[in-house]
Amino acid sequence: MNYCSHCGASVSxxxxxxxxxxxxxxxxxxxxxxxxxxxxxxxxxxxxGKVLLCRRAIEPRHGYWTLPAGYMENGETTEQAAWRETWEEAQADVKVGHLYTLIDLPHINQVYMIFRAEAGPEFAAGPESLEVALFDEQDIPWDHLAFPTIVRTLEHFFEDRPTGKFPLHTSTMDKRDRKGMF
Amino acid sequence: MNYCSHCGASVSxxxxxxxxxxxxxxxxxxxxxxxxxxxxxxxxxxxxGKVLLCRRAIEPRHGYWTLPAGYMENGETTEQAAWRETWEEAQADVKVGHLYTLIDLPHINQVYMIFRAEAGPEFAAGPESLEVALFDEQDIPWDHLAFPTIVRTLEHFFEDRPTGKFPLHTSTMDKRDRKGMF
Ligand SMILES: [Zn+2]
Ligand SMILES: [Zn+2]
Structure with a gap:
């Protein structure tokens, strides 16, 4: 920020x-x-039983797999934002469920909120995706996931699934959690 | 927004x-x-067993009672933000627990995140509070609460308390929920 967005003068x-x-x-x-x-x-x-992942057509992390997610917009709820991002990136009209992971990333001023969702058989790559596909647990491309928040959310999911319970998981990540990814 | 904060030109x-x-x-x-x-x-x-409330020394809703809460800052986690606001407004060094209410307010582009917290006997009015006090359930000043988010959070709390379980409550509010308050 160099200039005041209200009056145009220089800011300090x-x-x-x-x-x-x-x-x-x-x-x-x-x-x-x-x-x-x-x-x-x-x-x-x-x-x-399969998880829908999107392969990114945009930077950062072009070509890597991710869950559909993006910046919440003014005028919408967190759940609407989660639905919209899923629609935009995976063309999937999901039924959004409970909040599942809440991950603070204070080093980049972000708060991730990933909701559980039921998808149908219809989906397709949106403009920001190269491809979209369903993955069984054993086929998850762990070494080609885009972000540590996605790794963590999928880890929680496959740990929780045998128990049938999916409580909210809150946690914090910093730069070090990115190690080995990029 | 009238001017570009990057280059100072007029924006459209x-x-x-x-x-x-x-x-x-x-x-x-x-x-x-x-x-x-x-x-x-x-x-x-x-x-x-008593809830700590702050009487606001600032607008909006000067003179009305609220739970300590405020805008999350860059560089902190949601839990740190909740602790800091409690410290600033009530001078209480609380032990922050689980996320308790998540309330979307799309008409004003806010997301409320209120965490459960254990307070000690030490607290005092911070610069944004006129006074700070502990309230038994029967003494809660329901007609003098500052915001509908605070009413809803306290209602959940007193409904949940007899059960001993405090699950996350997610909901949405719009302008109409303010009716009768201000
Ligand atoms: Zn200015
Ligand atoms: Zn510009």
């Missing part, structure tokens, strides 16, 4: 009086420009 | 090519300025 990066951390501050119009974490909403779509 | 509000909704777009440098929902993180602090 400093601790406003009465605050405890630096912000982008406009001395011309007085606006403080707060920056906040973004929610990445998505699903783990399951059809007849 | 239009649907970028390949997109499906209007964004603030800079034709000078090409930056698309996305806007996303913000997380409001907080706690329901309990000490010896």
């Amino acid at each position: 990066f400093e601790v406003p009086s009465g605050d405890d951390r630096p912000r982008y501050l406009c001395h011309h119009c007085g606006t403080v420009h707060y920056q906040n974490p973004r929610i990445v909403a998505g699903t783990i779509p399951v059809h007849e | 509000f239009e649907v970028p090519s390949g997109d499906d909704r209007p964004r603030y777009l800079c034709h000078h440098c090409g930056t698309v300025h996305y806007q996303n929902p913000r997380i409001v993180a907080g706690t329901i602090p309990v000490h010896e």
